[in-house]
Amino acid sequence: MKITIPHIHKIEGEAGFWAKVTKTGKIEELKFQTLLGLRQIEGILIGRRYFEAPIVVSRICGICPVPHILASCTALEKALDIKISEQTVLLRKLLLAANIIDSHTLHLFFLSLPDFFNIENDLALLKKFKKESKAALRIREIAEEITKIVGGRVVHPITPIVGGFSRLPEKERFKKILKKISFAINDAVFLVDTFKKINYPDFERKTLFATVFNNKDYPFYLERIIKISEEKFTVGDFYSTKIEEDLKNPPTKKVKFKGRPYMVGAIARINNNGKFLEGIAKEKLEEFKKENKISEEAFFKNTFFNLFSQAIEVLNFLEISKNLIKEILKFPLKEEKPEIKFKPASGLSVLEAPRGILFHYYEIDKDGRIFNCNIITPTAQFLYNLEEDLKVLLPNVLNLGKKDQIRKIRSLIRVYDPCISCATH
C-alpha cells in the first residue's frame, strides 16, 4: 500500500510525504521531503564581506529570521574577537525571546490547533474560536511590537549587526510595552488552558533531547554547554565530533548524534531545563500533568506534547521578556561602535531558535571576507527523529480510511513545527 501526501499545507515551507507499506504492516519506504529548490545560502556567502552574513542568512526563513541573524553575528564576533556589551546581550535576548513567542503562537494557533478539530481553513477557525483567536493575535502583536522596537522590522529585522546594533531602541516605547505585557501574559494563560483541553493522541517512543544548558536558568543565548540525554559537551565538541551531517541526500541535510536520531525544540528544552521555567509556566505544566495523570516519563515519550510544551514556552518567554525589559530600562542605553580588526579566523555559535538549537560556523580571511560557512538548522536535526516517530505511528493508522490516515500523519508532522525553508536553504 502506498500513502502519499503530495503537498502538506500549513507548515513553514513546502513539503510532501511518501510511504510504502506491505500488507503485513512492514514499512518498505518512508520519506518526508522538501518540495523547495535549493537556494545555496552557505555557498552564496563564500567570498562575501562579513557584514553581509546577517542580511543574507535572515532570508533563510521568514518566520525565524532573528535566530539566524543573531547566530551569524555571534559566530563572526567570536571569529573577530569582538566583545559585545551587556546592553547588546540584553537586547538580543529580548529579540530572540520575542521571536520564539511569535513563531510558537503562529504555529500553535493557526497551523496546529485546527488539526484537533478537523477544521480545514483558518477563516473557519477564527469563527469557531473567537476568544482564543483574539488572544493569539494579541500575543503575536506584542511579540511583533517588541521585535519592531528592537529590530526595526518584524520580518527580516534590520538593526542587529556584527558588534551590536545599528540603531538603539527608544526607552519610552519599552515603558508602554511593559504595561501591555501583563495582559499578554493573561492571554497566554488562556492559550495554555485551551491547549490543556485538547485530546492528545496516545503515542510512545523514547528519544534523546538536545538543548543548551547552564544549570542556573532557562537558557537560550550565549551558552557554552550542550546537554543531550544525561551527557554534556562543550558546543565546539558537540558540533565538531558528536554529530554527523548526512549530506548525501540534497537538498536537505539530516543530522544524527553518534548515529542516533534526536529531538530539539520546545519539548527538548522543557525536558532538559524544565526546572528553570518561570513560576507560572512551571505551575501550568505540573497542573496539566497532574490533571491528566501523565507521568514525567510518558510526557517526554509523546511527541504530541511538543505542542503543549510550546504553549508553556509562550508563557515562559513572555515572563522572560518582561524581566528583560525591566533590566533594559535600568540601563542608560548608549551608542557603541566596537573596533573591528580583520584577521584570518573562525567562529562557531549556537542558540535556541523556536524549533531548537541552531549552529552557525564561519571562516574569514585577512580582509574580512567569508571563505567557509556552515549552518545546521533545528529542522535538519529533528528530521530523523520525525521519520522514526512516523514509523511508530504508521502501523496504527493502516486500518483507518484514507482521509483519516492522512489527517493523523499530517498532524504528527505538524506538531514538530518543521521549517522547510530552514531545512532547504
Added chain:
Amino acid sequence: MKKPKVAFFSLTSCEGCQFVLLDLGKKFFDFLRKVKLIDFSLIEEAPFPKGKIEIDVSFVEGLAIKKEEIKLLKKIRKESKILVTIGNCATLGGIPEMKNYQGKERTIRYIFKRLDGVLNPEIKEVDNFVKVDFAIPGCPINGEEFLKYANQLIKGKISEIPQKPVCTQCLHQGKESCFLRKREPCLGPISLAGCKAVCPINGILCYGCRGIIKKASPKGFLETLKKFKKPEEIEDNLEIFGIRDHLEKLKAL
C-alpha cells in the same frame, strides 16, 4: 456581487512576504473576507484545484527553481486574469540570485558532496517564465502597501507605484546624518520608495531591494559612489538584492 477569486502561491523562498501578510493580523483577515480564497497553503488545507478555475488575482512569492515550480507558474498564469509578483525574489531575483554573479557551478560545490538530482539552474525572476501584470517589490514587502494595491487589483485596476526615490521617505534626507554626506554608498536616490526608508532610518544603507526607479539615470550616481568606496564594493552592494543585472541592462555599469 460575486466575490473576486484570489490565490497566494509560494515558490522557493523564505516565505517572509506571506508572514508579512499574516502579521497584519485582523487587517489581513478582513481583506480575505472580501474575496473568495482559492489557494493559500499556509492557512488552509484544500489542494490547488486541477481543472479550470479562473482566478481574478494571483499573488506569487519566490523563485521557480524546480521543474515542478515552472510548471505550476505556467498553470497559475493560464488560470489568472492578473498575476502579481510579491517580494524581491519573485520580482528581482533576490538573495539567491547572488550565485549568478559568482559562477553557479562553484557555489553549490561548497554545500553538498553528492549532487545527483539536484537542480542548479541560473536564478531567473518570475517574468522570465510568464507575463507579470504588477509587482509589489521589497525584501520583504510592506504590508500596508500590499493592502493598498491588493484592494485595487481585486477590482481589476492595475496602477503604478509612484516612481519616487527612497530618500523622499527618509528622515535623514538633506541632513548631516545622511549616509551619502558621510560618503557611505547608500542606494536611496535611485531606489523605489514605498518602504518608508525603513533601512536608512534604522541605520543601515539602502541596498535597493525594491528595484531601480524608472527614468532614473543611475550611471552618474554609481560613478560617484565608486569614489566613496572601491568599485568592487559598490558592485557587491548591487548584488545583494539582485539589481546588478538590471543596472547592467540599463548600461549603468
